[in-house]
Amino acid sequence: MTDGRLSRADRRNLQRDDAAFLARPLAMGGDPRSLGAHLRRTVRLLQDRSARSPCSDAVAHITALYEKTVPDHPQIACRKGCSFCCTQNVAVTAPEAFFVAAAIRSDKAKVAALLETDETLRGMTAEDRLGHVLCPLLEDAACSIYASRPLACHGFVSVDLQACIAAFVEHQAPNIPMPQANTNTLYATRMMLKAALRLIGLDDQTYEMTPAVALILRTNDAEKRWLAGEKIFASLPGDPPIPPQFDVAINQMAAYVAPTL
Ligand code: SF4
Secondary structure (H helix, E strand, C coil): CECCECCHHHHHHHHHHHHHHHCCCCCCCCCHHHHHHHHHHHHHHHHCCCCCCHHHHHHHHHHHHHHHHCCCCCCCCCCCCCCCCCCCCCEEEHHHHHHHHHHHCCCHHHHHHHHHHHHHHCCCCHHHHCCCCCCCCEECCEECCHHHCCHHHHHCCCCCHHHHHHHHCCCCCCCCCCCHHHHHHHHHHHHHHHHHHHHCCCCCCEEEHHHHHHHHHHCCCHHHHHHCCCCCCCCCCCCCCCCHHHHHHHHHHHHHHHHHC
8 A cells, every 4th residue: 555545466466355254244343354345345336426326236136244243043934924013213314215215216106105104194293103103114014125124124033023023013121033144244235235225325224214215216317316425315303413432433443455456
């Protein structure tokens, strides 16, 4: 590295190393070069203006990484047709909202259902909604955008069906036991997505999925404008700030990769 920048030879070596790490799951708590490779890849995908939806490509990479990394757990209670948890608010970053919007845009019935739920949710708190207003993307008790569902939906798994029924049907205080590895993988991949956004100066705030996707569907050229820096989500309340330790960790991830971009 010279003057804080990679030499041509360094860059070639890095690309070769990255190719090997990109083929593998994320090294959780292990080799930082794994994190670096996937973070660089995510940044490049977000920056690829020749892509139809750079956000979708970046999120597809991150969600595939989540699935490739998370270990199998023998006691997961979640099954197709079980959708008790799909009345929760779903926190999404803007790229995840664009990914969902791209997945449903050509399906008039899904778009109509989502816009209708957006109206229903106005003025409701997350607690009001829980157990009462279903996600508009649920069809026959199954997720109709399973491959494009947000990271939070990938990561929300339970090892106790009764605990889900207690929380989402009987309205008891939620206490859903989840495997620690799933939670850790969710945090690591979401933080990586946030670090990629920070590295290119984009908003990494999360929003409730339904209003964010509805806003995208109602806005011309929403993704292009957001990628160009326009604050198209300014009218949405946004989720509360993340805990400071996560904020620090995301900045550390970004700082680790910044000199190599
Ligand atoms: S996106 Fe799919 S998994 Fe997530 S809440 Fe909606 S229906 Fe459920």
